Amino acid sequence: MYLAKVYVTPRPTVNDPQGLTIKGGLEMLGFENVKSVRFGKYLEIRIDHRDRAQAEQQVREMCRQLLANPVIEDFRFDLEEIEP
Amino acid sequence: MYLAKVYVTPRPTVNDPQGLTIKGGLEMLGFENVKSVRFGKYLEIRIDHRDRAQAEQQVREMCRQLLANPVIEDFRFDLEEIEP
Numbered sequence: 649m650y651l652a653k654v655y656v657t658p659r660p661t662v663n664d665p666q667g668l669t670i671k672g673g674l675e676m677l678g679f680e681n682v683k684s685v686r687f688g689k690y691l692e693i694r695i696d697h698r699d700r701a702q703a704e705q706q707v708r709e710m711c712r713q714l715l716a717n718p719v720i721e722d723f724r725f726d727l728e729e730i731e732p
Numbered sequence: 733m734y735l736a737k738v739y740v741t742p743r744p745t746v747n748d749p750q751g752l753t754i755k756g757g758l759e760m761l762g763f764e765n766v767k768s769v770r771f772g773k774y775l776e777i778r779i780d781h782r783d784r785a786q787a788e789q790q791v792r793e794m795c796r797q798l799l800a801n802p803v804i805e806d807f808r809f810d811l812e813e814i815e816p
Binding site: 655667673674677681682684688689690691692693694696697706713714715 | 751
């Protein structure tokens with residue numbers, strides 16, 4: 649069994665309205681040292697696989713097909729073996 | 733300058749409808765080895781602070797006040813020093 653921790657972030661050149669909104673909210677609360685906020689998704693996916701390479705391949709496919717929009721988002725992930 | 737990487741996740745006992753929906757989507761795409769999906773938020777926040785302890789304290793306050801809903805979400809973060 650593997651646990652994939654997937655991070656999906658807006659590409660550096662892409663506008664990030666959610667991040668900007670949160671930055672504005674933090675400033676209104678008095679956090680004036682905040683220089684930038686980028687807002688992304690974080691997923692924890694448990695996969696029943698014995699083989700690490702296959703699990704990795706599968707998570708990459710999941711990101712490409714469903715979890716990330718490759719036009720505006722980047723993804724990366726870590727894979728760790730866990731007890732079933 | 734510090735970069736805070738903030739992870740906000742649904743508490744283990746809390747229902748996670750977004751995670752369930754993504755799990756269903758992955759299964760429909762043929763990823764049948766997926767055992768569970770938990771869906772959270774990931775934020776990258778750049779903070780203009782010299783002092784690490786102060787930056788840490790400030791990020792913790794941001795999470796409590798705005799970024800996480802303590803009733804249904806947990807948060808954690810890493811802090812790394814970056815070039816201004």
